[in-house]
Amino acid sequence: MMILDSIVPFGRSQKEYELMFALSESDRTKSIIGIGDGPASFNAEMNAAGLTVISIDPIYQFTGAEIKSRFDACVDSIIEQVRNTPNNWIWSYHKSPEDLRTNREKAISLFLEDYDRGKIAGRYLNAELPKLDFQDKQFQLALCSHFLFLYSEHLSFEFHLDSIRELARIAEEVRIFPLLTLAQARSPYIDEISSTLAKEGISSEIIQVPYELQKGGNQAIVFRQ
Numbered sequence: 441m442m443i444l445d446s447i448v449p450f451g452r453s454q455k456e457y458e459l460m461f462a463l464s465e466s467d468r469t470k471s472i473i474g475i476g477d478g479p480a481s482f483n484a485e486m487n488a489a490g491l492t493v494i495s496i497d498p499i500y501q502f503t504g505a506e507i508k509s510r511f512d513a514c515v516d517s518i519i520e521q522v523r524n525t526p527n528n529w530i531w532s533y534h535k536s537p538e539d540l541r542t543n544r545e546k547a548i549s550l551f552l553e554d555y556d557r558g559k560i561a562g563r564y565l566n567a568e569l570p571k572l573d574f575q576d577k578q579f580q581l582a583l584c585s586h587f588l589f590l591y592s593e594h595l596s597f598e599f600h601l602d603s604i605r606e607l608a609r610i611a612e613e614v615r616i617f618p619l620l621t622l623a624q625a626r627s628p629y630i631d632e633i634s635s636t637l638a639k640e641g642i643s644s645e646i647i648q649v650p651y652e653l654q655k656g657g658n659q660a661i662v663f664r665q
């Protein structure tokens with residue numbers, strides 16, 4: 441249960457993914473891999489709309505009931521932390537801490553309804569960065585929400601560098617959101633990762649996106665090889 445203890449299984453919706461990654465109509469129809477999708481409902485909702493996403497996450501080694509019980513054990517204290525730090529949050533998409541909680545509960549319940557069926561279909565795979573078992577450029581788009589950069593205090597520079605290099609290998613384009621850490625500071629890794637990868641032929645570009653929950657967290661970074 442190491443993984444479940446260190447990183448919170450909070451999940452976002454398809455609408456949030458569309459905003460966080462500034463997904464266009466044509467992006468939605470690309471072959472997409474979601475990295476560290478956890479209990480997000482992005483895959484479930486995209487599948488219901490006839491679109492295809494493969495999600496990878498080490499929590500997919502657990503059952504739906506195990507993932508839900510970990511969520512239930514965390515949710516009160518996280519919402520409490522949010523309530524206690526009112527200056528850190530922008531209530532534009534979610535209207536309040538209570539609304540945030542309702543939306544996270546909705547996402548995990550859509551995920552759980554889809555999880556067993558999606559596992560059988562190969563849409564939820566137990567795998568983890570920094571090494572993934574996919575072919576070069578197997579996907580058009582890799583999306584990584586609230587994992588890389590967010591946990592910069594917990595995960596090393598080398599882990600980030602190896603992971604992003606791996607994502608640029610398996611996908612034509614990689615988008616990561618947000619650029620902030622849990623402490624709401626810009627990740628200290630971004631500039632050095634961009635310059636190191638540029639020397640290997642992987643370009644990067646920071647884009648503004650129409651989503652902000654962590655104050656100042658309205659940018660994503662795009663890598664392309």
Ligand SMILES: C[S@@+](CC[C@H](N)C(=O)[O-])C[C@H]1O[C@@H](n2cnc3c(N)ncnc32)[C@H](O)[C@@H]1O
Nearest residue numbers: 450451452476477478480499568569585586587
């Ligand atoms: C805060 S959640 C974000 C979930 C989802 N991406 C979203 O934004 O709604 C972070 C996720 O990263 C996953 N994770 C932890 N270690 C990982 C690794 N080495 N590779 C990929 N995902 C990992 C966790 O299991 C967790 O589900």
